[in-house]
Amino acid sequence: MAYNSGLTPNERVVDVGEQEHSEWTGKRGRIGGLLLGNRLLRWGEELAFGRSISAVLKEVASLINGDETILDVGSGSGGLSIPLAKRLSSGQVICLDLSDEMLARLESRAQKAGLERRIKIVRAPASQTGLEADSVDFAVSNNVFHELDKPKQTLAEQLKVLKTGGHLIISDFRPTRLVSLMEKSHRPYEAEEIESLLNQAGFKNIEIRPNRHRFLAYARK
Numbered sequence: 001m002a003y004n005s006g007l008t009p010n011e012r013v014v015d016v017g018e019q020e021h022s023e024w025t026g027k028r029g030r031i032g033g034l035l036l037g038n039r040l041l042r043w044g045e046e047l048a049f050g051r052s053i054s055a056v057l058k059e060v061a062s063l064i065n066g067d068e069t070i071l072d073v074g075s076g077s078g079g080l081s082i083p084l085a086k087r088l089s090s091g092q093v094i095c096l097d098l099s100d101e102m103l104a105r106l107e108s109r110a111q112k113a114g115l116e117r118r119i120k121i122v123r124a125p126a127s128q129t130g131l132e133a134d135s136v137d138f139a140v141s142n143n144v145f146h147e148l149d150k151p152k153q154t155l156a157e158q159l160k161v162l163k164t165g166g167h168l169i170i171s172d173f174r175p176t177r178l179v180s181l182m183e184k185s186h187r188p189y190e191a192e193e194i195e196s197l198l199n200q201a202g203f204k205n206i207e208i209r210p211n212r213h214r215f216l217a218y219a220r221k
């Protein structure tokens with residue numbers, strides 16, 4: 001089962017072969033989708049590692065009218081997308097992920113919350129979204145950047161799909177000792193590294209806010 005947003009699968013579901021992958025598939029995707037959709041567990045995560053979803057929501061809330069298009073890169077089962085969609089009156093959250101299992105969970109959560117019109121599901125890799133250039137007001141992501149196979153290409157893609165003046169918000173882990181116990185197979189970035197990657201990609205107004213285990217990066221196109 002592959003999700004797309006009304007276009008034919010070949011237009012939306014890009015086959016990236018070995019080049020880009022998500023480990024959140026199969027059983028891990030089904031269990032992960034449930035756990036990452038649990039509000040109590042997410043609250044515990046913020047307690048242990050610092051604010052993540054709540055920090056992105058606060059930032060977006062201070063900038064939106066309600067009619068925006070928000071791309072959530074690596075939306076998973078909707079930990080960030082669902083509360084974002086609740087803040088929109090007429091806009092849409094484009095939920096992009098490579099995992100069918102995660103997206104299936106997101107779809108069912110969106111239906112239960114009556115958010116079908118505020119949520120659009122796209123199965124595609126982060127570096128090749130298939131979205132039109134200059135088409136989104138926000139590109140956001142939470143707990144995804146450290147998992148990306150192609151971080152530079154993903155930033156280039158986000159710059160491409162953002163409208164001029166559009167906002168980029170990335171929230172993710174830093175490579176602290178506690179994080180490295182949990183994220184053995186991944187590559188968390190230091191605040192300076194993210195700043196440099198955003199500069200290289202061509203973003204403006206870059207602001208990185210690190211805390212003990214995480215950072216929130218903000219930039220504009």
Ligand SMILES: C[S@@+](CC[C@H](N)C(=O)[O-])C[C@H]1O[C@@H](n2cnc3c(N)ncnc32)[C@H](O)[C@@H]1O
Binds near residue numbers: 076
């Ligand atoms: C740790 S989960 C976070 C999900 C969600 N953002 C949240 O905070 O609940 C990471 C998600 O990123 C997705 N992902 C990882 N690499 C990806 C890529 N290259 N393209 C698209 N999605 C990707 C995974 O499938 C997974 O759903």
